[in-house]
Amino acid sequence: MPNPYREIFRRPGTRGFSAAGFVARLPLPMTTIGLVAMLSQTHGEYWIAGAVSATFALANAFIAPQVSRWVDRKGQSAVLVPTTVVTFVAMLGLAAAAWLRWPNWMLFVFAVIAGLMPSMMALVRARWTEIYRDRPELHTAFAFESVLDEVVYIFGPVLGIGLSVTFFPEAGVLASAAFLVIGTALFVAQKSTEPRVDPRRQTGGGSVMRLVPMWFVVAVFAGMGAIFGTAEVSVVAFAEAMGNKGAASYVLSAYAAGSFIVGLVVGAIRFETPLARRLVFVSLIAAVTTLPMPFVGNLWTLTLVVFFAGAAISPTFITGMSLIERIVPASQLTEGITYAMTGVGIGFAAGSSVAGWTIDAYGASNGFWVAVAGGAVAFATMLIGHGRLSRPSRQVDTPSAAPTATLNPAE
Incomplete structure (x- = not known):
């Protein structure tokens, strides 16, 4: 093979x-x-x-x-x-x-x-x-x-x-x-x-965020950013509450390991499922894997839970990046991917800050509810935006910088 x-x-x-x-x-x-x-x-x-x-x-x-x-x-x-x-x-x-x-x-x-x-x-x-x-x-x-x-x-x-x-x-x-x-x-x-x-881009043109499908993808990435922004803060707080703050590094390593391993596997598979439908599926899995987080009672269970939560991260990013490549004009791909990463950064900052406030007010375990909310945002966004992302809307470069529909981004 x-x-x-x-x-x-x-x-x-x-x-x-x-x-x-x-x-x-x-x-x-x-x-x-x-x-x-x-x-x-x-x-x-x-x-x-x-x-x-x-x-x-x-x-x-x-x-x-x-x-x-x-x-x-x-x-x-x-x-x-x-x-x-x-x-x-x-x-x-x-x-x-x-x-x-x-x-x-x-x-x-x-x-x-x-x-x-x-x-x-x-x-x-x-x-x-x-x-x-x-x-x-x-x-x-x-x-x-x-x-x-x-x-x-x-x-x-x-x-x-x-x-x-x-x-x-x-x-x-x-x-x-x-x-x-x-x-x-x-x-x-x-x-x-x-x-x-592309010489036609030398004089500029509109931002990729003028394309409605991009808003849906960026919102999904923001939801994912909120999940692991919350995880970093809440895992440290939970480990400290369990009397072993140093164990947080091992738990977070399991989170990264889950994403690492599954990312390698996903990259080796040739999918036939349309990209938009696949992003709905992986965002659902990401949302579901956050649900056990607020209910864990010890560090071993938390390690297992965050491993599976991490496993949903890389498939979401891989699929989302591929979808962006189908949405934006070829000459604006760098800008499109960067906006997606900006969504991750904003979600990360929001998730970590809200989780910190929640932990101070209600305890370490309750900080994980912010991750649940981030997963819900990502999945709900895809449910709402699936129809728009599935319609033919591939943008191409034209001399007038006007977008034309030529390819289905879901394929």
Whole structure:
């Protein structure tokens, strides 16, 4: 039986850009947690650490789609070089401001500027799409990248915290800046796989969010983001309530492992089910797997429950990314994927904050009800939007930038 993952790497250049993209996407989770580790040590206050980290995360959530839109208009290399340089300087500024104890407002300014960091997850997927558009190999490629995303979000925070604690407070942020420059330089150097720029996009055009189906997909991703944003906070609180706070890392590892394993399996399967119907199904599973969370009574049961909950994450993302590829114009794919990841970020922030408030008010176990709500939002969104996502609405580029229906996104 042929290995589908080996097949996708037969094309020249695929190994190189995927490896470079892996290095270049490490900085996002490393920076978010690295800022907390750095500032909690240099300033001794968690409020400033959390506020600066949140400022960076929210700035990136809102700026990254605009950067990706610029990428679709001008090309990856033309945009990645200047935005990476500016981001790198801002991250050095953050480290310097912490080390030299510059005024707090400067930390927030640098955090906003660092939010210019490009969405490498979208840029890598855009290259895969350029190579395997409308071919079954694209599904496998998206699955592979989703698995790498899991690895990044498992080891990125560990690396960011570990460097700061082991060496000096600024080490995590500085390492993140180095990974960004090295990974991006290697990525940009590979010209043969860079997507072509459609000349008709040079003068701009409307945002992909003018397309109603995109709102449904982004809302589903926001619901999924709320699930694992809630999980991170609630698992730590539950483990602490059980008298073993350190066990939270093992429980969360099981969550990531579930997504990792199932993502590999899903990527090896050739599905015949229409994408829209498949997204309804996987969002239902994601919602159902959250239901036992508020009722668990011990850490072993929680580990098993979150493993199955994690198993629903990667199929949802893989299917959603494939659906976006069918919805948006080919020349705006990077922007479309970035908006989906923005939905994840907003859902994550909302889920973690609401879960924290719920835990403080009603106890650790009740924090998981926010994950249940996130799953319900994702599934309800797909029920409402299934009809619209199933109708022929594939957008294509035209000289007037007007969308025309040519292909059923559900196929």
